[in-house]
Amino acid sequence: MRTSVLPPYAAHLRVYEPLAAYPEPERARWQAYAAAHGPDAAEAGRPVAVAALEEQRAALAELVGRTPRALPERESERAFVRSVDGVLYVCPWATRLRTWQALDELRAAAPVALLDTALPPATRAAAEADRERWRAEHPDARPWIVTSRWEVPVRWFLPFGEEDRCFVPAGGPGATGDQEPAGGAAEPGGAAGRPGAASAGGAGLDRGEKGEQAALFYLTPMAQARRRVARAYRALREAVPEGDLVRGAELVGRWLEEFHPRSLVELDYGGLVHLLGPEQLLADRSAGELEDGLRALRAGEAAEALRVYEELTVRWRRVLALRYAN
Template identity: 35%
Template sequence: MRASPGGAIPAPYMAYLRVYEPLAAFPAGERAEWEAWLGRNPEGATLAHEQAVSLRALIAVPPIAVPENEERVAYVMRSGDATLLCPWQSRLRSWLALTELRAVHGDGGVRLYWPQAVLDRADSDYDRWWAEDPEALPHILTSSWQIPIRWLVLFGQEDGVLGEGQTLYFRTAMSSARKRCARGLRVLKRSLGAGPLVEAVETLGMWLEEFHPLSVVELDYGGLMGLLVAQGAVGAEEREGGVVMDCSVRLVAEGLAALAEGDDAAVTSAYLRYRVKWDAVRLLARAN
């Protein structure tokens, strides 16, 4: 990853799917702790803050695979008079990320990043933590170098919100995300039968069902929006009036609608436009 002008560290090439829950969703004791934390941090945390914490862990000696303690830190969203929180859950997410790394690179590959003693401690801590809270779920899912199609199913193009710089978000009510997920799953099952995409959308729907019905679901493009622009993957129709808005959500919605109607030509067209957009990013990911 290249440093930006002035030496600032750019946003990582990662996307984030977050669930913001109302304070009422948390148990009474935990809710009181969050209310106290909000009193000190009314604006909540930022992605830049989370990135800085992660970088400090990587350059520590020895490097930190999993934080020793779970800090009470969250992203904050205001929805009318309600305050919604998306907890970082850094320990849980670190353990899950370590599991994914092992699945891809094996134990030998993971030891290139952390000493065996650090990994052994992370494993034993996870076993103890899991025994106490086996039903805990992360409020944040992450994806490197791409935005999974299953995430895009949850949103409509009208949900897009431009942030500062080249930041792009999609935000929708939990009820809408669940409806789109269920509708997309029905179409995929009827048209494709069993398969990896069907299983992935089904698993995502099960994850959504675990949260408060008045939650908000957010897709944060992170550093990927800037990368799409840099790679020339944003078409002229996505730059109207000087505003840059990725249309991947719309392409997935068009593909699902065509699939429901049995229009194979329209399905192929939507999918190819989606692939062309993201192929430049995929090639860069492989080069790295």
């Protein structure tokens, strides 16, 4: 199914496990899948934006039907595949599992009348019964992908450093602005780098002449991600034991522990690139700013750490507030 609809304004935190981490026959299936489809990103500095858009199209196709369905009938057999230094890494879409989780979020947030109209009680009850049966058969199941709409939660930056950042402008490498890895000229926290400074209407600049979407993502080895989160958690627990970021670090750390130690961890701005606009994407240095704040905290500079954290939080709250824009 082809559609011109933009991907949703959502960011994604993904784990790619090495092919060897999957037990048989799952490993053979993913190996065949990778051989047939090829990697979605053949090197660390390339995004999986095209495959992510295809995932959204597939999800949209599942919603088109005469009778409402709460979730896909079968689990997706597709995945994001990265190849780094000759090693294949696989991140299963697990669409059905993630749909169950999204249904929980919808049930908690939507008014009952709206929920009953979109998904009648009988449909939701059938989905819940189906999930309980599936849980009994897959007690250790966990999603390789978590999604946040309209913002990147600040805690998601904890596993990453400035050197993990990769910005690919619209049109791909070679387009105006060219691929800009970490350490570029844009200053963190500058006026152009304030997420939310762009209007949602600025999305017309997201595609270059080649038709490739802009992408901003971070990619790091699991071992490095775990070290960063653990170090941040220790510093935060000592300084602000009841703070939101302490709980966030604990949640992220526990989730990362579920996966193979040689995995890759990716934070993908996803559809948020259409919301922020190219100048904001180029200048955004959120992970680096959080690093600076944590460095100040470990040095005993609590006031500076608080200033950095508050500025970062306020900027992303401005982005989140755009969901209410007309």
